[in-house]
Amino acid sequence: MASIKEATIYRLKVHSDMVVEKIMGGLQQYAFQPCGKTQELSHGFTPVADNNFVLMGDHLVLFRYKIEEKILPKTVIEHHAQKRIVEAEEKNGKPLSKQEKDQIKEAVRIELLPRAFSLYKTIDAYIDTQNGWLVVGSCNNTVLDYVLSAIRQVVSGFSSELMVTRDEPSAKMTAWIFQEALDFSAFWLGDSAKITNHDGGAINCRKEDLQNEEIIELCQSRQVKQLTLESMHYTFDITEHMQIKRLKIDDAYTESHINSDEEEDKLHYLRVNAFVTQQTISEIINTLIKAFGGLVEEKAPEEKAA
Template identity: 30%
Template structure:
């Protein structure tokens, strides 16, 4: 397993966690199938560890269950379709001496797609995620909220219902992180990294200042804050064990485990499956600590049972 590089987060209640005990059985009916000749894309679940029809669709360590949403997408470049369409329209004009109207052009394009789709290349994708049933988190390895929502939809389809909700912080991440950067009021165990993105929320054009590989305590950064810019993204390190960039949307980007953690993982595993298992166990333990602090700092209570 490649350790998560991003954390897009959702929360769910204890009752929802109990329902997740049937996740493995539920996913079986929703395995990824190949794209049909006339399909543009398919989505479904693939084994997080191993390959083949008999490989398990979930992998659990303690209260955390890892699953992977797979996808197949036909690659049909618009330029190819448009060039072929133009060729057919030109042929009609030359042979029949007439212009092709909009409705006929649309029909020709649809026929072209039906003709080209079976021969199109197929691009495969995998999106890792896991549920922490003890603490009520769904963690998706993506910086894209849309991609994470699509993964959540796949689980909902498999289970029939999965009322996990986006984060609704009680404390404004933008204001709190701006205070961290401007005044150095960081929580214990948290330190500034070397990058940030600052924006002026008062202007429609959204003046942006981006700093990378820079001392965030510098006069240049402070001057941007004095002119009214606020933090949109902030590089941080947590407990000397991981570094990441936290966005005002509370998506964790560029997650990287530091040497002390990687040393604990080691490289003595006998096979890829054992390495993936150890990596997942380490990931969930470290992320559990971080998420508990995010919930504390920003006010992210776990939803209560209805």
């Protein structure tokens, strides 16, 4: 599960056991199928290892989602369509209407699709039954919509929500830079930050001393939208929406969890990576929930019972 370098975390609003039960038996029904000749997009669940659509671990149910997108640049379509438009206009002796040109472009697009190359994305996601979370290894809104919609097809009545804390993360992160330190000891300031500009743009500070006077001065009138934090075994960025980006876990930390007596196969390493990633993300999010004043609203008692 080393492929999880960024993550969006959702609180489950239904019991995690019910979600796990449905996922265990329902993913294959919505399995990924490659794009057909005239299909631009295809997505669905794909096996984690061999023919297994689910990998079980300690308080963990891991699954995988695959997206195929045909790449066909508009400039290519325009180039081929323009020739046909010119030929049609010469043949008819008059300019084509916009509707007629659009029809030609659409016909060209369909003809070229079988020759277009495919871009594939694979997204790991898991149910954290201990915390009652769905963790999706992406921060892209379109990808998140695909994954959540697919889960709703598998799990009838599925419901989740993003993390919302009492204190605004941007205000807290800005204060950390302004005061040149965090107000807790689990993490410390890294070397990168994204700071909003007066005009709504962003100032990206990469590999900088965040305690530099110029950066501190910037934070007097602006807000930090993304900040790098570090710990003994990993580094990551936290965003204003409580999303994790650029997660990097030390290889030595992962290797320390490997039992040398076990057979060193692909599935074993996958389980180890899954366990380490789950523990790391759990530590990050639970620490930051406290740092940001706790969650806005607590779950109902029956939802905590997991």
